[in-house]
Amino acid sequence: MTVVPFWRRALRVVLTITVTAIVGLPFYWLAISALKTSVEVAAYPPTWFPHQIRIENAGDAMALLTFGALVNSVIFSLSVTLLQLLLAISTGFAIAKMTFPGSRALLWLFVVTLFVPFHVLLIPTFLIVRDLNWIDTWPGLVLPVVAQLSFGVFVFRQFYVGFPDELLEAARIDGASWGQVFTLIVLPLSGPVIAAYVSVTILTAWNMYVWPLVSTTTLDLRVLPIALSALVTQRAQITPNVAMMGVLISTLPIIVIFLSLQRYFVNGLVGALKQ
Amino acid sequence: MASPSTRKRVLNTPPWGWVGLFVAPGMLLFTLFIAAPIVIAFALSFYDWDLISAPRFVGLANFLAIPADPRAVNSIVRTAYLVAVGVVPTVIVSFLLAALINTRFPGIKLLRTILLLPLVISFVASAVLWRYIFDPHLGPINLLLGLIGISGPAWLQSTSWSMPAVAVVIVWLRFPLGMLLYLAALQGIDPALLEAAELDGAGTWQRLRHVVWPNVRPVTFLVTIITLRGVLFDSFDVIQVMTGGGPIGSTDILIKYIYDAAFSQLKLGYASALAVALLLIVGGLALALTPPRSAGGSR
Numbered sequence: 001m002t003v004v005p006f007w008r009r010a011l012r013v014v015l016t017i018t019v020t021a022i023v024g025l026p027f028y029w030l031a032i033s034a035l036k037t038s039v040e041v042a043a044y045p046p047t048w049f050p051h052q053i054r055i056e057n058a059g060d061a062m063a064l065l066t067f068g069a070l071v072n073s074v075i076f077s078l079s080v081t082l083l084q085l086l087l088a089i090s091t092g093f094a095i096a097k098m099t100f101p102g103s104r105a106l107l108w109l110f111v112v113t114l115f116v117p118f119h120v121l122l123i124p125t126f127l128i129v130r131d132l133n134w135i136d137t138w139p140g141l142v143l144p145v146v147a148q149l150s151f152g153v154f155v156f157r158q159f160y161v162g163f164p165d166e167l168l169e170a171a172r173i174d175g176a177s178w179g180q181v182f183t184l185i186v187l188p189l190s191g192p193v194i195a196a197y198v199s200v201t202i203l204t205a206w207n208m209y210v211w212p213l214v215s216t217t218t219l220d221l222r223v224l225p226i227a228l229s230a231l232v233t234q235r236a237q238i239t240p241n242v243a244m245m246g247v248l249i250s251t252l253p254i255i256v257i258f259l260s261l262q263r264y265f266v267n268g269l270v271g272a273l274k275q
Numbered sequence: 276m277a278s279p280s281t282r283k284r285v286l287n288t289p290p291w292g293w294v295g296l297f298v299a300p301g302m303l304l305f306t307l308f309i310a311a312p313i314v315i316a317f318a319l320s321f322y323d324w325d326l327i328s329a330p331r332f333v334g335l336a337n338f339l340a341i342p343a344d345p346r347a348v349n350s351i352v353r354t355a356y357l358v359a360v361g362v363v364p365t366v367i368v369s370f371l372l373a374a375l376i377n378t379r380f381p382g383i384k385l386l387r388t389i390l391l392l393p394l395v396i397s398f399v400a401s402a403v404l405w406r407y408i409f410d411p412h413l414g415p416i417n418l419l420l421g422l423i424g425i426s427g428p429a430w431l432q433s434t435s436w437s438m439p440a441v442a443v444v445i446v447w448l449r450f451p452l453g454m455l456l457y458l459a460a461l462q463g464i465d466p467a468l469l470e471a472a473e474l475d476g477a478g479t480w481q482r483l484r485h486v487v488w489p490n491v492r493p494v495t496f497l498v499t500i501i502t503l504r505g506v507l508f509d510s511f512d513v514i515q516v517m518t519g520g521g522p523i524g525s526t527d528i529l530i531k532y533i534y535d536a537a538f539s540q541l542k543l544g545y546a547s548a549l550a551v552a553l554l555l556i557v558g559g560l561a562l563a564l565t566p567p568r569s570a571g572g573s574r
Contacts, residue, residue, distance in 0.1 A: 116572045117557075121308075124316050228399050254368065259388070
């Protein structure tokens with residue numbers, strides 16, 4: 001192994017820190033602006049450290065975003081994630097381990113639709129939901145998103161294809177039903193892939209904007225991204241410190257989840273995409 | 276006596292009830308909200324429909340109208356521009372940063388976590404944030420530019436700077452995923468290869484260019500496709516909130532026009548034709564970029 005000279009190592013460290021500072025700058029700016037007073041945030045030139053911390057911004061921002069939107073976002077993200085997990089894991093398992101006519105065609109269907117973006121289906125999906133009278137209802141908001149199964153089915157199929165057949169066969173010979181094989185043997189061994197899938201899906205659902213925008217009009221079903229966009233697109237008189245606090249509040253929960261699930265998240269994302 | 280392979284087939288072939296239980300609920304939703312919309316999207320593109328009066332079949336008229344529609348032409352040009360200033364820099368930044376952080380020193384874990392943070396923030400939240408960061412008076416960008424004697428433009432109010440500003444946000448949002456993928460690929464390169472190159476007198480840049488880069492080519496393809504998809508479709512959120520397609524249509528990309536045509540102007544047939552055209556362009560690009568695959572690539 002050749003020895004890397006000290007100055008080259010030092011240069012690399014300095015470069016890494018500089019780049020990280022540039023990438024992280026918007027987050028720093030977000031944090032300090034969210035805590036500034038309305039006067040300081042509008043002062044020129046802008047300050048790098050808030051002279052005076054105004055924690056009441058949080059209350060002001062919540063009043064605009066509304067507590068209801070926060071609750072809706074939690075319900076929306078959890079129901080999308082749980083339902084989609086349930087459907088994707090069972091379908092993925094069936095395609096990988098059950099022999100039945102049409103299973104290859106199903107796999108092909110999911111792989112092809114993996115490349116069809118939801119935006120292209122926006123208009124027809126809206127029409128179907130409208131014809132079901134589901135506009136401004138929870139099923140109309142949640143189910144079309146749950147239906148985006150291609151990625152999940154693909155991820156779980158890839159995982160279960162590598163799963164040892166002997167294990168399942170032994171259980172089957174001992175008389176276990178498919179339901180028992182799945183719940184008692186397969187699920188307990190699927191922890192990491194489930195964690196990876198859940199972390200990616202919950203993030204996607206929490207940040208989803210277009211479908212809620214199209215499928216809901218009432219405040220009762222408003223999720224955080226919609227409330228957040230209203231801060232800048234509709235009410236020009238909102239001061240930047242309150243708007244930034246709104247961004248911070250709506251982003252913090254997902255940052256906390258990300259930090260605690262980072263390992264699964266990273267492994268899951270890289271593993272799923274590299275297949 | 277059944278042969279082992281037959282026994283295996285029988286064991287793995289469940290009764291239809293079990294197959295139905297595992298597959299049917301997902302397929303039901305998938306058919307209703309993915310498969311049916313795909314069919315309807317294609318069908319709608321041959322109709323003229325405003326949601327209120329009865330749909331009228333117009334054949335290829337919607338598609339033929341696209342080249343004569345100045346907003347459509349502008350939005351296609353703007354989309355191509357965003358792809359050029361968004362996708363290529365994302366791929367390059369992803370690769371360079373992955374190469375940079377593929378090392379160990381105290382604190383690298385924290386730095387990596389910070390570099391991954393843009394992956395977590397929503398497009399809408401980041402658009403709200405960056406609107407403010409690009410503010411010519413209140414934001415840090417022109418403040419920093421001022422320190423080195425540059426008087427920065429009013430980014431989002433300028434027809435020539437608004438798209439580069441959007442591209443900066445897109446690169447910022449998109450590079451962490453590419454960086455992760457490149458990092459995984461870099462860690463799979465045989466260190467002996469790099470050492471051999473170094474013994475032959477190759478410098479850092481030469482090793483990066485001639486040893487590392489060719490070895491991560493499959494990842495480059497993957498990152499390009501993912502970023503392309505993201506730029507073409509997901510940038511709707513960013514543009515809708517950050518610029519609304521303005522000023523004067525300078526960030527009016529195709530997906531934004533499709534949305535407006537459908538939900539503001541209620542031209543559902545025409546919007547569907549635009550969406551189908553976009554899908555065909557993406558499909559064509561993906562096919563053109565796909566490297567030839569060896570047979571049996573289903574696993």
